[in-house]
Amino acid sequence: MRLFSLSISKKLLILFLVAVLLPLFFITLVTLRLVESTMSQYNQDEIKTNLKAAWGIYDSEMERILDGARILASLSPVKEAVLRKDIKGLREKFLMAKATLDADVVDVFGAYGEVLYKTNNYSDQYSLAPLVREALKGEVIASTEVLSPREVEIEDDGLFTYTKQCTIFYRYTPRARAFRVEKSVMGMALVTIYPLLEDYEVIGAIMVIKYLARNYSIVDKITETVGEGTSTIFQNDVRISTNVMDQSNKRAVGTQVSEDVYNHVIKEGKPWNQRAFVVNDWYISSYEPIKNHAGEIIGMLYVGTKEKFFIPLRRSMVTQIYLIASGALVVSIFLSLLFSRTITRPIVQIIEKSKIIAKGDLETKIDVERRDELGDLATALNQMTSQLLEVRKDLLAKNRMARELEIAYTIQQRLLVEEFPTVMGLEIASDSLPATEVGGDFYDFLKLTDGKSHIVIGDVAGKGMSAAMFMGIVRSIIRAESTESPDAAEVMRKSNRLVCLDAKSGMFVTVFYATFDERTAVLEYCNAGHAYPLLYDPGKEKFEYLNTEGRPLGITEESTYESKTHRLEAGQLVILYTDGIVESVDASNTPFGEERIREVIAKSSDASPREIIQKIKASIATHSGTAPQSDDMTLIVLKRV
Secondary structure (H helix, E strand, O other), X not given: OOHHHOOHHHHHHHHHHHHHHHHHHHHHHHHHHHHHHHHHHHHHHHHHHHHHHHHHHHHHHHHHHHHHHHHHHHOHHHHHHHHHOOOHHHHHHHHHHHHHOXXXXXXXXXXXXXXXXXXXXXXXXOOOHHHHHHXXXXXXXXXXXXXXXXXXXXXXXXXOHHHHHHEEEOOOOOOEOOOOOOEEEOEEEEEEEEEEEEOOEEEEEEEXXXXXXXXXXXXXXXXXXXXXXXXXXEEOOEEEEEOOEOOOOOEOOOOEOEHHHHHHHHHOOOOEEEEEEEOOEEEEEEEEEEEOOOOOEEEEEEEEEEHHHHHHHHHHHHHHHHHHHHHHHHHHHHHHHHHHHHHHHHHHHHHHHHHHHHOXXXXXXXXXXXXXXXXXHHHHHHHHHHHHHHHHHHHHOOOHHHHHHHHHHHHHHHHOOOOOOXXXXXXXXXXXXXXXXXXXXXXXXXXXOXXXXXXXXXXXXXXXXXXXXXXXXXXXXXXXXXXXXXXXXXXXXXXXXXXXXXXXOOOOEEEEEEEEEOOOOEEEEEEEEOOOOEEEEOOOOEEEEOOOOOOOEOOOOOOOOOEEEEEOOOOOEEEEEOHHHHOOEOOOOOEOHHHHHHHHHHHXXXXXXXXXXXXXXXXHHHHHOOOOXXXXXXXXXXXXX
């Protein structure tokens, strides 16, 4: 019965929502999810199919080299020369075979493993001895193997051609595993060893080796065959042959795979069939392990396509769904208006007048001469606009801006740490002097677990109430993330993602975030677009920046961050500040500058952090004179004791 007591407008609204909008909304949502899921699965299945084709090309290259070794082993002149242990007469034949097979090494062995001939040098040493012994027992070897740096050198020519080819220099890319050395010899190769038989007895063996490092024939053939995307051969977690390009449009040889893919494929031996970050972008990818003759995982084979290449197709499908849904919505609205026009006409009149009122014209009156609830609504709106007009006149007479600044200032001051807790081995002092117009400077200190503490300084882009509220949000986000992750760069990455979700258009914040470990005196830090803090060593009388790269929080969710560490020695000082310090000007508009900060610190390095701050403030006051303060000035000084 309560439904029948509602006004006509409410009945029509409820009927419209229930009968049209809600079902249409859910149908559209389900359809979008279904299309998205289906297309994603289709794209991933296509990449998996491409990986199968890649394995076919990889295996066919191995089979081609094996066929070459088989043909050589079947030639009567070769067998006779091996029995005589004199291969020199066949030198040209073996060199031609090496060139035809596009191989790097061709070695010939006698029945007891003695070296009879090598195409690259005349040493009696050789590599892969265990596999050679198996071949001399009659087993055909065709596998991917990793030659040690010494084995690559043994099989090299006098110019170290293959050692140079296999020497890979590691390169940094975002989200990749960390590397510990600058370079390494990557001797991963296709290896075939074919026994020579005479009257069913093994009289020797022929070994053919093709190095994979910087040999792009296989990966390029894979891409040509599947028609799109990229492919890579990894030794362990390092790209040694690839057509994935880096930002300078060069092959990304020497870059590493992400930690997630490494753990899944190399450590656990499982295929990876999902999106992955490859060098500098997101890819729909497939990885599978490469194993040697002994069944050990020594690398990976990868194919993938940039995720953004599939976006136009998805966007087209989504657009079609939206068009269909929009068309259905338009038809439903048209039919509803057609049957309810006589009922809704007064409501439309009230809505039109209300829109004018909402735009600020409070002198507009609604003329609806009815005695039902629509008439009551019109009368109530007319009374409300009259009252609002009076209220607005009163508010305009007051200093609204002063109140807003007062509230913003209160919020800002409550968010600042009033007193730093005691930190073993570290003295801390801070000061923040807001400008006449409230800005967004803030700093924070929080005791974490395991003897660590976090120190934050930031500067919100903007002024007034919005900057103060945004500052509080950012401070809370960083506090929450710092208790979840021990890594400074990870804290900034997660905080940036959350800030981007919450930030209004044009709002961002520069942040310098650091953690101090009381046990090791190590300061780990990460910079998100903030002014570089200064590190001063009084013993060396030397300044340096604590600099890492990273965009301010709130610019884009794709921003990346890096962290660094520095062990603070006794007496060393760290000075964190906002740009209001260095940009403070005198009457002639000359900025205070960083150099003056350095001068004060160099002369006062024996003083306490609080005394150093007071001396910097005094220096700023002397410099600025009567010039007004235009921006917040915030300063934190850390001293290792």
